Amino acid sequence: xxxxxxIEADVPEILAFIRALAKYERAxxxxxxxxxxxxxxxxxxxxxxxxxxxxxxxxxxxFAFFFFDxxxxxxxxxxxLEDIFVYPEFRGRGIGKALLQxxxxxxxxxxxxxxxxxxxxWNTPAIEFYSAMxxxxxxxxxxxxxxxEALARLAGDAVSAETAS
Amino acid sequence: xxxxxxIEADVPEILAFIRALAKYERAxxxxxxxxxxxxxxxxxxxxxxxxxxxxxxxxxxxFAFFFFDxxxxxxxxxxxLEDIFVYPEFRGRGIGKALLQxxxxxxxxxxxxxxxxxxxxWNTPAIEFYSAMxxxxxxxxxxxxxxxEALARLAGDAVSAETAS
Numbered sequence: 001x002x003x004x005x006x007i008e009a010d011v012p013e014i015l016a017f018i019r020a021l022a023k024y025e026r027a028x029x030x031x032x033x034x035x036x037x038x039x040x041x042x043x044x045x046x047x048x049x050x051x052x053x054x055x056x057x058x059x060x061x062x063f064a065f066f067f068f069d070x071x072x073x074x075x076x077x078x079x080x081l082e083d084i085f086v087y088p089e090f091r092g093r094g095i096g097k098a099l100l101q102x103x104x105x106x107x108x109x110x111x112x113x114x115x116x117x118x119x120x121x122w123n124t125p126a127i128e129f130y131s132a133m134x135x136x137x138x139x140x141x142x143x144x145x146x147x148x149e150a151l152a153r154l155a156g157d158a159v160s161a162e163t164a165s
Numbered sequence: 166x167x168x169x170x171x172i173e174a175d176v177p178e179i180l181a182f183i184r185a186l187a188k189y190e191r192a193x194x195x196x197x198x199x200x201x202x203x204x205x206x207x208x209x210x211x212x213x214x215x216x217x218x219x220x221x222x223x224x225x226x227x228f229a230f231f232f233f234d235x236x237x238x239x240x241x242x243x244x245x246l247e248d249i250f251v252y253p254e255f256r257g258r259g260i261g262k263a264l265l266q267x268x269x270x271x272x273x274x275x276x277x278x279x280x281x282x283x284x285x286x287w288n289t290p291a292i293e294f295y296s297a298m299x300x301x302x303x304x305x306x307x308x309x310x311x312x313x314e315a316l317a318r319l320a321g322d323a324v325s326a327e328t329a330s
Binding site: 018021022027030031032033034037038041048049065067068069070071072073074075076077080082083100101104105107108109112113114115116117118119120121122127130133134135136137138139140141142143144145146147148150151152153154155157 | 183186187192195196197198199202203206213214230232233234235236237238239240241242245247248265266269270272273274277278279280281282283284285286287292295298299300301302303304305306307308309310311312313315316317318319320322
Protein backbone atom coordinates (compact mmCIF):
# COMPACT_ATOMS: atom_id res chain seq x y z
CA UNK A 1 0.00 0.00 0.00
CA UNK A 2 1.20 3.51 -0.86
CA UNK A 3 -0.30 6.90 0.03
CA UNK A 4 0.59 9.92 -2.07
CA UNK A 5 -0.57 13.47 -2.74
CA UNK A 6 -3.12 13.68 -5.54
CA ILE A 7 -2.00 15.35 -8.78
CA GLU A 8 -4.15 16.98 -11.44
CA ALA A 9 -4.23 13.75 -13.49
CA ASP A 10 -6.03 12.07 -10.56
CA VAL A 11 -9.12 14.29 -10.91
CA PRO A 12 -11.25 11.57 -12.61
CA GLU A 13 -10.36 9.16 -9.77
CA ILE A 14 -11.13 11.83 -7.14
CA LEU A 15 -14.58 12.36 -8.68
CA ALA A 16 -15.13 8.58 -8.74
CA PHE A 17 -14.33 8.46 -4.99
CA ILE A 18 -16.70 11.38 -4.29
CA ARG A 19 -19.51 9.63 -6.18
CA ALA A 20 -18.90 6.30 -4.45
CA LEU A 21 -18.94 7.99 -1.03
CA ALA A 22 -22.18 9.87 -1.84
CA LYS A 23 -23.76 6.55 -2.80
CA TYR A 24 -22.60 5.04 0.50
CA GLU A 25 -24.06 8.06 2.34
CA ARG A 26 -27.43 7.35 0.65
CA ALA A 27 -27.29 10.45 -1.56
CA UNK A 28 -26.18 9.04 -4.93
CA UNK A 29 -27.73 11.92 -6.91
CA UNK A 30 -26.27 14.71 -4.79
CA UNK A 31 -22.98 14.98 -6.69
CA UNK A 32 -23.06 17.70 -9.34
CA UNK A 33 -19.32 18.46 -9.18
CA UNK A 34 -17.46 18.09 -12.48
CA UNK A 35 -13.86 17.22 -13.29
CA UNK A 36 -13.42 20.85 -14.36
CA UNK A 37 -14.55 22.09 -10.94
CA UNK A 38 -12.15 19.81 -9.08
CA UNK A 39 -9.31 20.66 -11.46
CA UNK A 40 -9.65 24.44 -11.14
CA UNK A 41 -10.32 24.47 -7.39
CA UNK A 42 -7.66 21.98 -6.33
CA UNK A 43 -4.76 22.48 -8.71
CA UNK A 44 -4.60 26.21 -9.42
CA UNK A 45 -2.45 28.83 -7.69
CA UNK A 46 -4.60 29.06 -4.51
CA UNK A 47 -6.11 25.60 -4.09
CA UNK A 48 -9.25 25.27 -1.97
CA UNK A 49 -8.46 21.68 -1.02
CA UNK A 50 -5.83 18.97 -0.79
CA UNK A 51 -6.22 15.29 -1.47
CA UNK A 52 -4.37 12.07 -0.62
CA UNK A 53 -4.74 8.89 -2.66
CA UNK A 54 -4.09 5.37 -1.37
CA UNK A 55 -3.03 2.84 -3.98
CA UNK A 56 -2.34 -0.86 -4.28
CA UNK A 57 -0.41 -2.04 -7.35
CA UNK A 58 -1.18 1.30 -9.01
CA UNK A 59 -4.94 0.99 -8.42
CA UNK A 60 -6.61 3.69 -6.29
CA UNK A 61 -8.16 2.11 -3.19
CA UNK A 62 -9.03 5.09 -0.97
CA PHE A 63 -8.82 8.85 -0.63
CA ALA A 64 -8.82 11.66 1.92
CA PHE A 65 -10.01 15.14 0.90
CA PHE A 66 -9.30 18.06 3.24
CA PHE A 67 -8.60 21.76 3.73
CA PHE A 68 -7.48 24.07 6.52
CA ASP A 69 -9.90 25.61 9.00
CA UNK A 70 -9.18 27.67 12.12
CA UNK A 71 -9.81 27.23 15.84
CA UNK A 72 -10.64 30.57 17.46
CA UNK A 73 -10.32 29.01 20.92
CA UNK A 74 -6.82 27.64 20.36
CA UNK A 75 -5.69 30.36 17.94
CA UNK A 76 -4.26 27.94 15.42
CA UNK A 77 -5.26 26.47 12.07
CA UNK A 78 -6.78 23.01 11.96
CA UNK A 79 -7.52 20.48 9.26
CA UNK A 80 -11.10 19.81 8.23
CA LEU A 81 -11.45 16.36 6.69
CA GLU A 82 -14.30 16.73 4.23
CA ASP A 83 -14.17 13.17 2.86
CA ILE A 84 -12.38 9.93 3.67
CA PHE A 85 -13.34 6.74 1.85
CA VAL A 86 -12.01 3.30 1.02
CA TYR A 87 -13.65 1.19 -1.70
CA PRO A 88 -15.58 -1.66 -0.03
CA GLU A 89 -13.50 -4.39 -1.69
CA PHE A 90 -10.32 -2.98 -0.12
CA ARG A 91 -11.59 -2.61 3.45
CA GLY A 92 -10.14 -4.42 6.45
CA ARG A 93 -6.54 -3.83 5.36
CA GLY A 94 -5.82 -0.70 7.39
CA ILE A 95 -6.12 1.71 4.45
CA GLY A 96 -8.58 4.07 6.18
CA LYS A 97 -6.44 4.12 9.30
CA ALA A 98 -3.30 4.84 7.25
CA LEU A 99 -5.08 7.71 5.43
CA LEU A 100 -6.30 9.21 8.71
CA GLN A 101 -2.82 8.89 10.22
CA UNK A 102 -1.27 10.61 7.23
CA UNK A 103 -3.74 13.51 7.46
CA UNK A 104 -2.96 13.77 11.20
CA UNK A 105 0.76 13.87 10.39
CA UNK A 106 0.17 16.74 7.94
CA UNK A 107 -1.85 18.54 10.64
CA UNK A 108 0.97 18.20 13.19
CA UNK A 109 3.59 19.24 10.64
CA UNK A 110 1.58 22.38 9.78
CA UNK A 111 1.17 23.32 13.46
CA UNK A 112 -2.55 22.55 13.52
CA UNK A 113 -4.48 22.30 16.76
CA UNK A 114 -7.05 19.78 15.64
CA UNK A 115 -8.34 17.46 12.98
CA UNK A 116 -12.09 17.61 12.54
CA UNK A 117 -14.78 15.96 10.41
CA UNK A 118 -18.44 14.97 10.35
CA UNK A 119 -19.99 11.53 10.48
CA UNK A 120 -23.56 10.33 9.93
CA UNK A 121 -25.16 9.41 13.26
CA TRP A 122 -26.29 6.00 11.92
CA ASN A 123 -22.80 5.10 10.71
CA THR A 124 -21.84 3.16 13.85
CA PRO A 125 -18.90 1.28 12.28
CA ALA A 126 -17.32 4.62 11.28
CA ILE A 127 -17.94 6.19 14.72
CA GLU A 128 -16.37 3.17 16.41
CA PHE A 129 -13.42 3.19 14.02
CA TYR A 130 -12.77 6.91 14.59
CA SER A 131 -13.17 6.59 18.36
CA ALA A 132 -10.56 3.80 18.38
CA MET A 133 -8.22 6.25 16.60
CA UNK A 134 -8.54 8.74 19.48
CA UNK A 135 -11.37 10.90 18.10
CA UNK A 136 -14.08 12.42 20.28
CA UNK A 137 -17.73 12.55 19.25
CA UNK A 138 -18.85 16.18 19.76
CA UNK A 139 -22.36 15.14 20.66
CA UNK A 140 -23.66 18.57 21.71
CA UNK A 141 -23.01 20.16 18.32
CA UNK A 142 -25.30 20.23 15.30
CA UNK A 143 -24.47 21.34 11.81
CA UNK A 144 -26.54 24.01 10.05
CA UNK A 145 -26.32 25.24 6.49
CA UNK A 146 -27.85 27.60 3.99
CA UNK A 147 -27.57 26.61 0.33
CA UNK A 148 -28.93 27.43 -3.13
CA GLU A 149 -31.92 29.77 -3.28
CA ALA A 150 -32.05 30.26 0.50
CA LEU A 151 -28.44 31.48 0.36
CA ALA A 152 -29.22 33.84 -2.52
CA ARG A 153 -32.24 35.21 -0.59
CA LEU A 154 -30.18 35.77 2.56
CA ALA A 155 -27.45 37.47 0.52
CA GLY A 156 -30.02 39.50 -1.43
CA ASP A 157 -31.40 40.93 1.79
CA ALA A 158 -27.92 42.21 2.62
CA VAL A 159 -27.63 43.86 -0.78
CA SER A 160 -31.07 45.51 -0.42
CA ALA A 161 -30.16 46.74 3.08
CA GLU A 162 -26.98 48.33 1.72
CA THR A 163 -28.82 50.00 -1.13
CA ALA A 164 -31.43 51.36 1.24
CA SER A 165 -28.97 52.79 3.76
CA UNK B 166 -25.20 50.24 12.65
CA UNK B 167 -22.20 49.60 10.38
CA UNK B 168 -20.55 46.34 9.36
CA UNK B 169 -16.97 46.40 8.10
CA UNK B 170 -14.03 44.06 7.46
CA UNK B 171 -11.78 43.66 10.48
CA ILE B 172 -8.31 45.16 10.24
CA GLU B 173 -5.19 44.20 12.22
CA ALA B 174 -5.87 46.89 14.83
CA ASP B 175 -9.14 45.08 15.69
CA VAL B 176 -7.32 41.98 17.00
CA PRO B 177 -7.86 42.85 20.71
CA GLU B 178 -11.59 43.30 20.00
CA ILE B 179 -11.71 40.03 18.04
CA LEU B 180 -10.14 38.19 20.99
CA ALA B 181 -12.65 39.86 23.34
CA PHE B 182 -15.51 38.56 21.14
CA ILE B 183 -13.99 35.05 21.08
CA ARG B 184 -13.73 35.03 24.89
CA ALA B 185 -17.27 36.35 25.35
CA LEU B 186 -18.64 33.68 22.99
CA ALA B 187 -16.73 30.90 24.79
CA LYS B 188 -18.23 32.08 28.07
CA TYR B 189 -21.71 32.00 26.50
CA GLU B 190 -20.97 28.47 25.21
CA ARG B 191 -20.15 27.43 28.82
CA ALA B 192 -16.43 26.98 28.14
CA UNK B 193 -14.92 30.20 29.53
CA UNK B 194 -11.49 28.62 30.11
CA UNK B 195 -11.21 27.05 26.67
CA UNK B 196 -9.67 30.09 24.96
CA UNK B 197 -5.88 29.93 24.82
CA UNK B 198 -5.56 31.99 21.61
CA UNK B 199 -3.42 35.12 21.91
CA UNK B 200 -3.49 38.43 20.07
CA UNK B 201 -0.24 37.34 18.39
CA UNK B 202 -1.90 34.17 17.06
CA UNK B 203 -4.85 36.07 15.62
CA UNK B 204 -2.59 38.74 14.14
CA UNK B 205 -0.26 36.35 12.34
CA UNK B 206 -3.00 33.97 11.14
CA UNK B 207 -5.50 36.57 9.96
CA UNK B 208 -3.47 39.46 8.64
CA UNK B 209 -0.42 37.94 6.95
CA UNK B 210 0.03 37.14 3.27
CA UNK B 211 -2.11 33.94 3.30
CA UNK B 212 -4.73 34.55 5.98
CA UNK B 213 -6.45 31.50 7.52
CA UNK B 214 -9.59 33.47 8.33
CA UNK B 215 -11.65 36.59 7.67
CA UNK B 216 -13.64 38.63 10.13
CA UNK B 217 -16.48 41.16 10.02
CA UNK B 218 -17.12 43.64 12.84
CA UNK B 219 -20.48 45.31 13.56
CA UNK B 220 -20.27 48.71 15.23
CA UNK B 221 -22.58 51.28 16.72
CA UNK B 222 -21.16 54.77 17.30
CA UNK B 223 -17.66 53.31 16.91
CA UNK B 224 -18.24 50.66 19.58
CA UNK B 225 -17.93 46.99 18.48
CA UNK B 226 -21.26 45.20 19.02
CA UNK B 227 -20.86 41.90 17.16
CA PHE B 228 -18.55 39.87 14.95
CA ALA B 229 -18.54 37.07 12.37
CA PHE B 230 -15.41 34.93 11.93
CA PHE B 231 -15.17 32.67 8.87
CA PHE B 232 -13.01 30.93 6.27
CA PHE B 233 -13.53 29.04 3.02
CA ASP B 234 -14.27 25.33 2.91
CA UNK B 235 -15.20 23.12 -0.07
CA UNK B 236 -18.21 21.04 -1.05
CA UNK B 237 -17.12 17.87 -2.86
CA UNK B 238 -20.73 17.17 -3.85
CA UNK B 239 -21.31 20.55 -5.48
CA UNK B 240 -17.71 21.09 -6.60
CA UNK B 241 -17.53 24.63 -5.32
CA UNK B 242 -16.06 26.45 -2.32
CA UNK B 243 -18.28 27.32 0.60
CA UNK B 244 -17.99 29.53 3.64
CA UNK B 245 -17.61 27.99 7.08
CA LEU B 246 -18.79 30.37 9.77
CA GLU B 247 -16.67 29.50 12.79
CA ASP B 248 -18.09 32.16 15.12
CA ILE B 249 -20.91 34.69 15.09
CA PHE B 250 -21.72 36.67 18.24
CA VAL B 251 -23.47 39.83 19.39
CA TYR B 252 -22.86 41.24 22.87
CA PRO B 253 -25.99 40.59 25.00
CA GLU B 254 -26.66 44.30 25.58
CA PHE B 255 -26.91 44.90 21.82
CA ARG B 256 -29.27 42.03 20.97
CA GLY B 257 -32.73 42.45 19.47
CA ARG B 258 -31.60 45.13 17.02
CA GLY B 259 -30.97 42.88 13.98
CA ILE B 260 -27.17 42.92 14.31
CA GLY B 261 -26.81 39.11 14.16
CA LYS B 262 -29.11 38.97 11.14
CA ALA B 263 -27.17 41.73 9.39
CA LEU B 264 -23.86 39.93 10.05
CA LEU B 265 -25.23 36.63 8.73
CA GLN B 266 -26.63 38.40 5.65
CA UNK B 267 -23.30 40.06 4.97
CA UNK B 268 -21.46 36.71 5.21
CA UNK B 269 -24.06 35.20 2.84
CA UNK B 270 -23.46 38.08 0.41
CA UNK B 271 -19.70 37.39 0.47
CA UNK B 272 -20.43 33.70 -0.16
CA UNK B 273 -22.59 34.48 -3.21
CA UNK B 274 -20.08 37.01 -4.51
CA UNK B 275 -17.26 34.41 -4.25
CA UNK B 276 -19.32 31.77 -6.07
CA UNK B 277 -19.82 29.63 -2.97
CA UNK B 278 -22.34 26.81 -2.89
CA UNK B 279 -23.17 26.98 0.79
CA UNK B 280 -22.76 28.69 4.11
CA UNK B 281 -22.25 26.30 7.00
CA UNK B 282 -21.75 26.43 10.76
CA UNK B 283 -22.30 24.52 14.00
CA UNK B 284 -24.70 25.25 16.82
CA UNK B 285 -25.04 23.74 20.31
CA UNK B 286 -28.08 21.45 20.49
CA TRP B 287 -29.38 23.18 23.64
CA ASN B 288 -29.15 26.65 22.08
CA THR B 289 -32.79 26.72 20.94
CA PRO B 290 -32.98 30.52 20.42
CA ALA B 291 -30.02 30.32 18.01
CA ILE B 292 -31.46 27.32 16.14
CA GLU B 293 -34.80 29.12 15.75
CA PHE B 294 -33.08 32.33 14.64
CA TYR B 295 -31.00 30.51 12.02
CA SER B 296 -33.98 28.47 10.79
CA ALA B 297 -35.93 31.70 10.27
CA MET B 298 -33.01 32.91 8.11
CA UNK B 299 -33.44 29.88 5.79
CA UNK B 300 -30.90 27.54 7.40
CA UNK B 301 -31.42 23.78 7.64
CA UNK B 302 -30.51 21.76 10.73
CA UNK B 303 -28.41 18.82 9.47
CA UNK B 304 -29.68 16.54 12.20
CA UNK B 305 -28.12 13.30 10.94
CA UNK B 306 -24.56 14.61 11.16
CA UNK B 307 -22.24 14.56 14.15
CA UNK B 308 -18.93 16.32 14.54
CA UNK B 309 -15.80 14.38 15.49
CA UNK B 310 -12.36 15.68 16.30
CA UNK B 311 -8.87 14.65 17.34
CA UNK B 312 -6.86 17.22 19.28
CA UNK B 313 -3.74 17.62 21.41
CA GLU B 314 -1.98 14.44 22.48
CA ALA B 315 -4.43 12.19 20.64
CA LEU B 316 -3.57 14.04 17.41
CA ALA B 317 0.16 13.70 18.10
CA ARG B 318 -0.27 9.96 18.76
CA LEU B 319 -2.24 9.46 15.53
CA ALA B 320 0.35 11.45 13.58
CA GLY B 321 3.19 9.62 15.33
CA ASP B 322 1.85 6.27 14.16
CA ALA B 323 2.03 7.54 10.58
CA VAL B 324 5.64 8.62 11.06
CA SER B 325 6.56 5.25 12.58
CA ALA B 326 4.84 3.41 9.72
CA GLU B 327 6.82 5.44 7.18
CA THR B 328 10.10 4.80 8.97
CA ALA B 329 9.37 1.08 9.09
CA SER B 330 8.46 0.74 5.41
